[in-house]
Structure formats: C-alpha cells, structure tokens
Amino acid sequence: MSPTSKYAEYRKKWRAESLTTDQVETKIILSKKDHEKVVAMSQALGARIPIVMGQLVNSGLAAMSGRQVQPLESMVPSTTLPQTNLLALCLLIDKSRFKDDTGSARYRQIAFVNRLAAEATLGNRPTILGLARSVDSHYSQIELLSKVLEVRGVISRPHVPGLARSRSGRILLLRDDAIEAFNQAHIEMVGTSLLPLINGPATD
Numbered sequence: 001m002s003p004t005s006k007y008a009e010y011r012k013k014w015r016a017e018s019l020t021t022d023q024v025e026t027k028i029i030l031s032k033k034d035h036e037k038v039v040a041m042s043q044a045l046g047a048r049i050p051i052v053m054g055q056l057v058n059s060g061l062a063a064m065s066g067r068q069v070q071p072l073e074s075m076v077p078s079t080t081l082p083q084t085n086l087l088a089l090c091l092l093i094d095k096s097r098f099k100d101d102t103g104s105a106r107y108r109q110i111a112f113v114n115r116l117a118a119e120a121t122l123g124n125r126p127t128i129l130g131l132a133r134s135v136d137s138h139y140s141q142i143e144l145l146s147k148v149l150e151v152r153g154v155i156s157r158p159h160v161p162g163l164a165r166s167r168s169g170r171i172l173l174l175r176d177d178a179i180e181a182f183n184q185a186h187i188e189m190v191g192t193s194l195l196p197l198i199n200g201p202a203t204d
Contacts (some may be wrong), residue, residue, distance in 0.1 A: 023054075095109065108145060126172045
C-alpha cells in the first residue's frame with residue numbers, strides 16, 4: 001500500500017471514530033504562528049488538532065452570540081472514574097464469566113483498571129509500552145490485556161498528538177460508560193446481566 005493510500009485509510013478511520021452524525025470536517029487556513037499555538041494547545045490538552053480547532057471556532061461563535069463559552073479542557077475525554085464507579089467496575093469484572101477467562105485473568109483485569117485509574121489521578125497518559133516497561137513485562141502481554149478490555153467496553157485507545165518526541169500515539173483511557181458497556185458485553189457474549197449481582201435483587 002502506498003503512503004498516500006495509507007494516509008487516506010488513516011483519515012477514513014479517524015473520521016469514523018471522531019465525527020458524530022451532526023458534525024462535518026472542514027479545512028482552515030492559519031498563519032504559521034497561530035498554527036504553532038494550536039499545535040502546542042493540542043499537545044497540552046492531549047487532543048487532536050482538528051478537535052482543538054473546532055472547539056476554538058465553537059468558542060468564538062459562542063462569544064459572538066453571547067452564549068457561554070465552553071472551556072477547552074471539557075473536550076478532553078475523562079480519564080478518571082469516580083471511586084464508587086471504579087469499585088463497581090472491579091466487582092463486575094470479579095463476577096464476570098466470559099468464555100476462556102480464568103480467575104487469574106479476572107484478577108489481572110482488575111489490577112489493570114486500577115493501574116489506569118492511578119495513572120489518570122497522577123495526570124499521566126499511559127501507553128501499552130510504558131505500562132509494560134513499568135512492570136518489566138513483554139509488550140504483547142499488556143497489548144492483549146488492553147484489547148480484551150477494549151472489546152468489552154472498559155477502555156478506549158485514542159490517538160493523541162505530542163505523545164513522544166512530537167509524534168502522536170495511542171493512550172489508554174478508562175471509559176466513562178465502562179460499567180454499562182462491560183455489562184452489555186457480558187449480556188451479549190455470556191447471556192446474563194451482572195448488575196443484579198452488585199446491586200442486589202430488584203424489588204417492587
């Protein structure tokens with residue numbers, strides 16, 4: 001595949017992951033000086049340049065019409081689950097019975113989500129490579145664990161700019177809807193809901 005084709009495929013995938021039904025992608029012309037500022041902002045926020053640009057335009061339009069301006073930080077995906085939600089998520093993983101999962105696999109998943117929560121609390125942007133090096137593990141082991149939890153709706157792996165030496169890369173984030181998504185995955189793959197196990201039996 002040629003570099004041009006790879007880039008086109010990359011852009012197609014990015015659009016599918018980033019654009020909602022009420023959004024469109026467009027181009028904008030900036031001075032080099034202003035573009036450098038936008039790049040610096042995107043690196044500081046951990047968001048892609050088109051997202052930052054769109055937010056800046058939205059903020060300008062809001063200010064012009066007298067509406068409240070949304071803080072730029074609000075567009076960055078949340079990386080921290082409330083402590084009660086983190087506990088509930090760990091309980092869900094503990095009670096889950098996905099095919100081929102063992103008890104030790106469930107404990108590894110619980111440890112993984114707690115590590116991501118700790119990284120978020122510290123303000124870090126964890127990567128598979130960084131986590132593997134931290135515990136002296138092979139990259140493939142952490143990658144496999146992250147893919148399992150991504151499929152089950154627990155984490156997301158967005159691209160962010162300026163991750164290492166000005167290059168973009170994937171970081172690992174706990175999803176805001178991890179509890180609901182994990183439970184839905186269990187219903188679809190196993191056939192049972194886990195929520196009654198942590199919420200108690202339903203009462204009239």
